[in-house]
Amino acid sequence: MYKIGNARSAALIVAIFSIIVMPALAEEAGVVNSGDTAWVLVSAALVMLMTPAVGLFYGGMVRKKNVLAIIMQSFIILAIISIQWVLFGYSLAFGHDTGRGLIGGLEWLGLNGVGAAPNPDYAATIPASVFMIFQAMFAIITPALITGSFADRMKFSTMMVFSVLWATLVYDPVAHWVWGVGGWIRTLGALDFAGGTVVHITAGISAFAAAIIIGKRLGYGSEDMAPHNVPMTIIGGVLLWFGWFGFNAGSALAANGLAANAFIVTNTAAAAAALTWTFVSWTHGGKPNAVGIVTGGVAGLVAITPGSGFVGVVPAIIIGIGAGIFCYFAMHLRSKRTSIDDSLDVMACHGVGGIWGALATGIFASVAINTAGADGLIYGNPGLVVKQMIAIVAVLAYSFVMTAIILKVLDATMGLRVKDEHEVEGLDVSQHGEKAYL
Template structure:
């Protein structure tokens, strides 16, 4: 071969490789970005329509639209507040307790800004969907008795003063719980314990529904509920696997353990109910599945498959007891078991994350430097306790403040008539 051909071929190879060389210097990953766009859509799908239908089927027919409206309105309101300042408080800076306001109004979040290997716009929107579903979960605790105006005001304040700061504690740069080594891959404390405790406080402050517990208040459409539960199950893959923020092996394992734990919890609740009440119910297996999804959430990035089975089984039985025996024993009216499933399931998952993250038990590794399961569980318990205490106190204050401004609870006449007509002048069913 002549030297000219060698030169030409060498030059041609260099020109062909130039795009690849340029991309090598660019940290943006099209694969990660494509997955995170999908995951973001899946998490939004969890709230509308998933959670909306799950909750709407469990209330009485006269309150169907009120629950759907609350979830839909929360989606809109949290989107705007997150863009204005919520994202900045959670992820804007490196403070121990909040992220500051440097990214208020999404300052600096443009087409070219990155968060790791994905556009920051995608990361911001993904985290927005978490800020949407968390207050929507709270709705289940006070369903059928809170004013729509009070709900909007409370949720706006709650996102600002509770959700966004706690998200920063765990996930934000310099957050004090994250710095201690807490493991909360996708929101056991930030989302589920946070929402469950706020829901319990709201249920206690508002009081029981008229007639509870003597008057039967059966779910009016369990078809909606099981469809909603199925949507939550599917969407949760975006919730958990998406929290890796990349399309890699950890995301794959997060998807696997999410499926396994959910199935284990669904079966655990179903068989528990079967033994106690004589028959397995559709509401029971759907609730068990959600309990498994909740419990595996903080552990989804660190637990292995066998750990996922253990977490699912424990959560299924624990949430069954919490949503039935505990609620009846203490007498509080958690309308749709927001605390029974999300509060208790989130706590179980948060603590067991510290156990099943251990490599000796098939996990991916502990977050504390000592590598001790006991030390990790201690950190998990500290994060759990801090979240419970802060959420309970601030939620209580906010509820009392809202009650002073617009009043929390609808009148007895309105409650009897139903919130669909009284609050929205519409009916779910025209028969």
């Protein structure tokens, strides 16, 4: 009996050790965890789906003569940036800092040294290659977001070159600032869990610069430019909501409680924003517009992105409500009070939503949610709001100026706009020789 009891005790100790102690030791040692790896790979696939979803979301909102063109822009960006990222983009964003926290080096050129072993600087329990491909999907979707600002009028060839230059000169440096080891915004202590500044503020303000420099669509303000296929936009919005769970919850880089929190607050903020937009548009505009309601949900997803790994459910509701209000009125003011033709209101949705989300992270962040973060204003740390504001202003200024420079150079060399007769004919036929509908 004594021996049997000892055997049972030993078996129990071994079981406890294997369940609790071994995973902790493995994580500390940088050993690959299959569950974490599987989750991040699935999340990468979810985020990949978001780029064609952007094409559908935008495609329904343009006129039918331009629907293939804008969907194709998202698709070709998926191909272009996939190559740019593995060749040098990943190294610029996440490589060893070259000094002053501005840009990474080129030691991972062509993914040299990026393989099955984890990189403990970024994710200790998944292969470095998995972290790389997850981050690739963020780099891909960001320039695709910008295409909504110059819908119906930009040359396809110029758009392709612009996407590579923008990813290299805007996205990669800002990603390094915010997420790269040694990046100056990361060192400052500003927080961005899944891309509020890196993705949405850069895309939003760059879209605003593009709309100003490229100019208005022919007939803007005098012709009917209403969405041609609202169900397509709704489908795109639903796919974005679905993919955003990978975007935010996948940014935990592990299948754990932090991922669960990010998943829950993402859904909650999107719901709160969609409901808020519904009631605001109902009151202000007279009817609850379907495109607006879906856009409200996307605005909520944008706003919760930077704080999804730092805030709880109640702050997520507040963030969603704020997104529904701020983004709605930003869109309304742009169309009613300015002559800027940001065709699909990328700045109002992504720029304003990203700014609000970054500020809200400074207000509501809590170490009770994520010990790797910081407490925000309501938990006695107003300094985090200041850091968030510094990050916001720096990213806004850099992205706007650099985007303007890129566009001016391209305008002088390749030309930005299609010919007037091609714009009237529609980009589907003039740029691609196809029609979406017979």
